[in-house]
Amino acid sequence: MSATLIAQLVVIGFTFFMLLNSAAVLVLMERKVAAFIQQRLGPYRVGPWGAMQPLADIIKLMMKEELRPKSADTFLFYLAPILCATAAFAAFAVVPFGADTTFFGLLDEPVKLMAADVNVGLLVIFAITSMGVYGIVLAGWASNSKYSLLGGLRSSAQMISYELSYGLSLAAVIMLAGTLSLREVVDAQAGYWHLFGVLPIPKWYVFLQPLGFFIFMTAGVAETNRAPFDFPEAEQELVAGYHTEYSSMTFALFFMAEYINMVTVSAVAVNLFLGGWHGPFLPEYLGWMWFLLKVFALLFFYIWMRWTLPRYRYDHLMEFGWKWLLPAATLNLLVTAGVVIWMGW
Amino acid sequence: MLPEPTLNTYLALSAVLFSIGTAGVFLRRNLITILLSVEVMLNAVNLTFVAVDRFLGTVDGQIIAFFVMTVAAAEAAVGLAIIIALFRHRESLSPDAFTSLKW
Amino acid sequence: MDALFFWIFAAVMVVASLLVVGQRNPMYSVLLLIVSFAALSGLYVLLNAPFMAVVQIIIYAGAIMVLFLFVVMLLNVRTEEDGAETRRPFDIGPGPRRFGAVLAVVLAVQLIWALRRIAEAPFAPAGPDAAAQTSVYAIGLRLFREYAFAFEATSVLILVAMVGAVILARRDPHLPTRKEQ
Numbered sequence: 001m002s003a004t005l006i007a008q009l010v011v012i013g014f015t016f017f018m019l020l021n022s023a024a025v026l027v028l029m030e031r032k033v034a035a036f037i038q039q040r041l042g043p044y045r046v047g048p049w050g051a052m053q054p055l056a057d058i059i060k061l062m063m064k065e066e067l068r069p070k071s072a073d074t075f076l077f078y079l080a081p082i083l084c085a086t087a088a089f090a091a092f093a094v095v096p097f098g099a100d101t102t103f104f105g106l107l108d109e110p111v112k113l114m115a116a117d118v119n120v121g122l123l124v125i126f127a128i129t130s131m132g133v134y135g136i137v138l139a140g141w142a143s144n145s146k147y148s149l150l151g152g153l154r155s156s157a158q159m160i161s162y163e164l165s166y167g168l169s170l171a172a173v174i175m176l177a178g179t180l181s182l183r184e185v186v187d188a189q190a191g192y193w194h195l196f197g198v199l200p201i202p203k204w205y206v207f208l209q210p211l212g213f214f215i216f217m218t219a220g221v222a223e224t225n226r227a228p229f230d231f232p233e234a235e236q237e238l239v240a241g242y243h244t245e246y247s248s249m250t251f252a253l254f255f256m257a258e259y260i261n262m263v264t265v266s267a268v269a270v271n272l273f274l275g276g277w278h279g280p281f282l283p284e285y286l287g288w289m290w291f292l293l294k295v296f297a298l299l300f301f302y303i304w305m306r307w308t309l310p311r312y313r314y315d316h317l318m319e320f321g322w323k324w325l326l327p328a329a330t331l332n333l334l335v336t337a338g339v340v341i342w343m344g345w
Numbered sequence: 346m347l348p349e350p351t352l353n354t355y356l357a358l359s360a361v362l363f364s365i366g367t368a369g370v371f372l373r374r375n376l377i378t379i380l381l382s383v384e385v386m387l388n389a390v391n392l393t394f395v396a397v398d399r400f401l402g403t404v405d406g407q408i409i410a411f412f413v414m415t416v417a418a419a420e421a422a423v424g425l426a427i428i429i430a431l432f433r434h435r436e437s438l439s440p441d442a443f444t445s446l447k448w
Numbered sequence: 449m450d451a452l453f454f455w456i457f458a459a460v461m462v463v464a465s466l467l468v469v470g471q472r473n474p475m476y477s478v479l480l481l482i483v484s485f486a487a488l489s490g491l492y493v494l495l496n497a498p499f500m501a502v503v504q505i506i507i508y509a510g511a512i513m514v515l516f517l518f519v520v521m522l523l524n525v526r527t528e529e530d531g532a533e534t535r536r537p538f539d540i541g542p543g544p545r546r547f548g549a550v551l552a553v554v555l556a557v558q559l560i561w562a563l564r565r566i567a568e569a570p571f572a573p574a575g576p577d578a579a580a581q582t583s584v585y586a587i588g589l590r591l592f593r594e595y596a597f598a599f600e601a602t603s604v605l606i607l608v609a610m611v612g613a614v615i616l617a618r619r620d621p622h623l624p625t626r627k628e629q
Contacts, residue, residue, distance in 0.1 A: 130510025368552030419609030
């Protein structure tokens with residue numbers, strides 16, 4: 001067991017552990033940010049500034065009674081949340097969150113701060129996100145209830161529609177970077193341009209692909225079934241959509257899967273468009289701090305959108321995805337291709 | 346120790362999968378399952394292409410397998426649309442319900 | 449280590465395919481086929497084809513099977529109706545079923561016999577440039593140079609299939625539906 005192997009395993013375990021924690025942190029962050037947007041205080045009793053609230057939530061969820069409708073298909077009913085959660089965690093496996101590090105010289109060779117460096121990394125994320133659709137479809141079907149079935153069908157139709165724009169905006173970034181591996185896409189964004197010889201602008205792809213960034217974030221929000229695209233879970237309409245019949249830990253799994261999908265989409269967006277772990281003033285091996293900062297900025301943006309914008313009606317949602325976002329993504333791809341060929345990049 | 350897989354092993358695996366798919370097309374009396382068995386057969390063929398590709402060191406097999414996948418997608422879409430249209434007429438998914446052209 | 453993975457994936461694939469063919473409930477058949485595709489994707493990775501592996505998951509497991517699942521759910525297909533008789537799984541009934549099963553076994557035996565006649569062909573160990581040779585870049589080069597016509601034809605095919613599927617599955621607005629008849 002060489003030191004590098006142990007270090008790699010530690011990184012993998014650490015990533016998993018931090019993902020679990022991020023779900024808990026997001027629970028609190030969502031409630032506090034929502035509260036401040038709505039001019040109230042949010043949870044403040046449990047721990048300082050409500051910091052122990054996620055712990056209270058988790059204990060509550062664990063103590064609840066585990067229910068299952070009698071006519072539900074047992075195997076599929078319990079498989080669905082497992083699929084959702086597994087897909088959510090697995091998608092983060094190829095996301096890097098820092099430069100190669102030697103842990104302050106303890107190791108001989110640098111180890112990558114990611115779980116798996118595949119050279120088709122972006123496609124893997126796309127593939128595993130597609131698998132997340134199954135959890136939702138099966139949850140809707142297996143619950144054997146009309147609200148769940150409708151919610152599940154609508155949600156999965158929405159997800160597969162927005163996957164197209166998601167993939168096309170990814171393709172534009174791949175064209176600019178020339179590689180499918182996320183680490184190399186981040187490394188291509190190192191450095192600065194100097195506007196007018198003086199103003200340093202980081203070489204992030206968001207400046208080269210503003211439309212692409214917008215499409216990616218919109219499609220990402222729709223993929224994770226968050227507002228304003230959360231009609232399938234709309235409380236006013238469908239009770240709770242595909243997770244109506246779920247309670248206790250199975251609901252917690254769905255809940256967690258949604259938050260981790262949010263984190264994954266934000267992390268991928270940071271890596272693709274916002275320069276990953278590159279940032280000023282900090283040495284390279286502390287780049288993960290910048291990464292965290294950027295990811296939390298995007299997560300704040302997610303939560304802000306949820307509590308500010310009204311919900312799209314379902315047919316408007318589908319129309320937007322097919323008739324506006326997909327042509328915009330195609331246009332973005334074509335223009336990017338034209339510019340890349342013309343400038344010879 | 347387990348025997349190392351050679352090209353022959355992969356081809357044999359592909360042959361077994363292909364015949365499983367064929368058995369499905371013959372034996373099942375449900376249109377959707379018949380389509381699923383056709384997909385099994387197509388995947389067996391894809392496996393053959395990619396295995397020979399690995400043996401020869403080219404990428405042509407992968408490209409052909411990619412096209413097979415695309416055609417399978419198109420065929421599945423049209424096949425399922427036909428099944429939906431048929432279901433609307435007879436409310437049945439058994440091929441035995443659509444035998445009016447038999448003498 | 450690779451050999452172990454091969455046998456695991458191969459076993460999973462064969463068992464899943466057998467269950468797809470033998471399973472009563474079409475929903476389970478679709479899910480088992482997805483398992484089979486995941487195992488096939490693993491086999492592709494072992495065969496040094498990572499792009500094919502990922503594309504298999506994206507297209508087959510992620511799109512085609514979702515389509516199948518939707519159709520199974522919309523048509524509310526519960527279990528296979530076989531007339532008035534009840535059948536246990538893998539119960540090969542009289543007549544055509546026996547004949548079909550025998551044919552399938554004969555096919556398998558024939559194929560394997562034919563394949564045993566070729567020489568033993570072990571794989572060359574992957575060279576140092578194997579990753580570059582089968583990388584997405586290499587595939588893209590071949591695809592858009594030698595196979596450009598096939599590529600364009602495939603896009604026309606997909607367009608035709610999309611239009612055809614939409615038209616075939618549409619309710620004819622002139623015909624009364626079954627409820628109105």
